[in-house]
Amino acid sequence: MILMKDIIREGHPTLREKATELAFPLTNDEKQLGEDLLQFLINSQDPELMEKYDLRSGIGIAAPQVNVSKRIFALHLPDDKGNLISMVVVNPKIVSHSVEKAYLPTGEGCLSVDREVPGYVPRPQRITAKFFDLDGNEHKMRLKNLPAIAFQHELDHLNGVMFYDHINKENPFFEAQDSHPLD
Ligand SMILES: CNC(=O)c1cccc(C)c1Nc1nc(N2CCN(c3ccccc3Cl)CC2)nc(N2CSC[C@H]2C(=O)NC)n1
Numbered sequence: 001m002i003l004m005k006d007i008i009r010e011g012h013p014t015l016r017e018k019a020t021e022l023a024f025p026l027t028n029d030e031k032q033l034g035e036d037l038l039q040f041l042i043n044s045q046d047p048e049l050m051e052k053y054d055l056r057s058g059i060g061i062a063a064p065q066v067n068v069s070k071r072i073f074a075l076h077l078p079d080d081k082g083n084l085i086s087m088v089v090v091n092p093k094i095v096s097h098s099v100e101k102a103y104l105p106t107g108e109g110c111l112s113v114d115r116e117v118p119g120y121v122p123r124p125q126r127i128t129a130k131f132f133d134l135d136g137n138e139h140k141m142r143l144k145n146l147p148a149i150a151f152q153h154e155l156d157h158l159n160g161v162m163f164y165d166h167i168n169k170e171n172p173f174f175e176a177q178d179s180h181p182l183d
């Protein structure tokens with residue numbers, strides 16, 4: 001199982017690399033990695049396991065964060081309607097997105113960043129994404145609000161981008177035009 005000791009922290013060069021696309025069929029190791037990433041999120045949201053294994057909670061985690069520079073991440077969170085989004089995402093692409101942006105009014109956190117970095121991280125509020133699952137089936141998914149933010153945060157990790165790269169240097173709490181806080 002993935003533990004906090006397996007998660008690399010800012011400053012580690014892998015976090016700034018562009019990760020490599022996976023080829024299908026995936027190797028058993030690649031499938032296992034995808035399953036381990038998702039299981040980490042599930043464990044990290046379980047109060048007992050959090051406590052037992054000293055886990056930080058997350059709704060997303062990307063392979064580069066466990067020092068594997070491959071284009072695969074996992075998401076585990078409820079959507080606006082309360083339906084659970086629990087999936088492993090391979091070779092993701094954002095094919096379109098809204099002009100409107102959204103951000104978490106409390107800022108973003110990252111399992112690879114052991115400090116608070118204050119500031120708004122404006123991201124397109126709605127996205128249409130294409131990706132593959134572990135079996136090689138292609139999916140096209142429309143996401144909005146927190147699921148869209150999390151998807152983009154993890155996709156950034158596959159491109160060596162950290163959330164704080166998006167924070168306005170002059171005014172970290174700058175409310176860009178067409179940008180709204182998520183309530
Ligand atoms: C600096 N201020 C802050 O961090 C911050 C501060 C307050 C609120 C928010 C909302 C903040 N922001 C933020 N909080 C989260 N969690 C809230 C707690 N939650 C969780 C915790 C316990 C059980 C179950 C769960 Cl679900 C897990 C997820 N997650 C992210 N991000 C950014 S997008 C990827 C996602 C991620 O998984 N990061 C590790 N940001």
Ligand code: NI
Pocket residue numbers: 109110111112153157
């Ligand atoms: Ni992160």
